[in-house]
Amino acid sequence: MINRYNIKNIDDLKSTQSLLKSQYIRQGHLIKKDFGLYIRSFSFSSVFLRKHPARKLSGIAKSALPANVVSSLIPVLLNKTIFRNSGWLKKLAVYAAAKVIGNKIK
Numbered sequence: 001m002i003n004r005y006n007i008k009n010i011d012d013l014k015s016t017q018s019l020l021k022s023q024y025i026r027q028g029h030l031i032k033k034d035f036g037l038y039i040r041s042f043s044f045s046s047v048f049l050r051k052h053p054a055r056k057l058s059g060i061a062k063s064a065l066p067a068n069v070v071s072s073l074i075p076v077l078l079n080k081t082i083f084r085n086s087g088w089l090k091k092l093a094v095y096a097a098a099k100v101i102g103n104k105i106k
Contacts, residue, residue, distance in 0.1 A: 071102025 005016050075095040083090055 067102045071099050074098040074101075
């Protein structure tokens, strides 16, 4: 076992222990902060509404909900029913085809 810390007595052990605990707590807070910023970057409008450069100024965005439904629910439905016993290659092909159809609807 490699000794990474120079611990000679109980006081060194306690100081190292408190140092490690403070690093653990600080890293936990940083992870929570970064995760919160990441989650806030996905808003309802960015997920379900398309933004066109011409419409961005007027604030009017056309709904892309049907395209999202087609591109996400159709592969699930087809893979659970028709392609239930098929291999991963066919399921991947169904997913890719549904994505293409969803993009054409947009």
